[in-house]
Amino acid sequence: MIVPLLRTTDPTYQRRLQQLLTRGESAGAEVETRVREILQQVKKTGDRALCAYTKQFDRVHLTPASLHVTKAEMAAALDTLPRADRAALQTAAKRIATFHNKQRQHSWSYRDPLGVTLGQQITPLERAGVYVPGGKAAYPSSVLMNVIPAKVAGVKEIIVVSPPSPQGYHPGILAAAALAGADAFFRIGGAQAVAALAYGTKTVPRVDKIVGPGNIYVATAKRLVFGQVDIDMVAGPSEILVIADDSASPDYVAADMLSQAEHDELAAPLCLTTSEKLATAVVHSLTEQLVTLSRRTIAQASLKRHGAVIIARDRAEIVALANALAPEHLELAVKNPRSWLKDIRHTGAIFLGHWSTEPFGDYMAGPNHVLPTGGTARFSSPLGVYDFLKRTSVIEASPRALATLGPQIIRLAEMEGLEAHARAVQYRLNGGAHGHTGTHRDTASKNR
DSSP: OOSOEEETTSTTHHHHHHHHHSOSOOOOHHHHHHHHHHHHHHHHHTHHHHHHHHHHHHOOOOOGGGSEEOHHHHHHHHHHSOHHHHHHHHHHHHHHHHHHHTTOOOOEEEEOTTSOEEEEEEEEOSEEEEEOOOTTOOOHHHHHHHHHHHHHHTOSEEEEEOOOOTTOOOHHHHHHHHHHTOSEEESOOHHHHHHHHHHOOSSSOOOSEEEOOOOHHHHHHHHHHBTTBEESOOOOSOEEEEEEOTTSOHHHHHHHHHHHHTTOTTOEEEEEESOHHHHHHHHHHHHHHHHTOTTHHHHHHHHHHHOEEEEOSSHHHHHHHHHHHOOSEEEEESSSGGGGTTTOOSOSEEEESTTOOHHHHHHTSSSOSOOOOTTGGGTOOOOOGGGGEEEEEEEEOOHHHHHHHHHHHHHHHHHTTOHHHHHHHHHHHHTTTTTOSHHHHHHHHHHO
């Protein structure tokens, strides 16, 4: 069978489900050791290490001067892109910008009854780094999805890095960078690119945050430099869960499962249904559609190792399993999809109804396609404008507020054994060491 067909009533169901879900490239000791070496080498020798690793891993000879892709090169890529391709990128960019403009945040403040002014100051990051993967496919859409929210947030400088190849870049990558408004682009990839962004080199500026997906070396490097810089997430392989009933088209369901299966052999394409008839039809359609798919070897491995069509007993069981999986993408290919929304708590993106195919979200809908994977949707969110903003607390006390609340502040400080904390308040209440008011002033008067 092209994909496992499971029933939740099968005695072996739980074991087989765990086998399917225990996936992903985990950074073993060997990978982590190698990544640490790369990070240290780039930190130590900068551009020299970047050029050496690019030659070793990407088979491209560069000098520090040629690491940088000029804005003229990016603009030329956009100008020479076929008209239909350029129009598609422009439409996508406009829709992505429109959606992300709704996420803008503004500084705010209020004054309480004691005369204290409190608030938050919202400021964009100074500099962000966007990693764009190479390898199995080129992703101009990922350039748009990562650069545009940073631009909307007001990040002052957005730097794109992407591994070069002997054949040069896919023109869509450079064109998308130009269209989205990237400020700089460097020909570097892998853990060495993450190191360059985290530590800075003579050629590559240090950034405040690194976003964008990559392979296991990139993901491990991002995890290891976190703290030196911020990161968006440690992204894993793609996932899709299609919840379907008898109203769903088996061909649509199969096509959407394959849309994720073709990404990576480790992708997890799943279908959940209570219908035996639909489940059988989906398996049949997957078999038929796979034959004509250009990336069928990748998709077939994904379906066989990490995919499944699962027949559940009822809706409650489907909801419980969906929330436990917390998938990256969740499609509700059911009669009344909105009635399910209140029950679905953990997923990166929800697609409602038979026409809301996952690739619509990947390319053109507007919400970000950089989503939490590996069950992390239980506690994290899609990439957005908020990822490129900092929140700073603003506190302005009044004399009346300190007079009213000061004794309780002192009490709490004394409970914690922090004498200097208590004294900082007491000085203000009693006139301070210089005797401006209160106890010290009274003592001075007596001495006169």
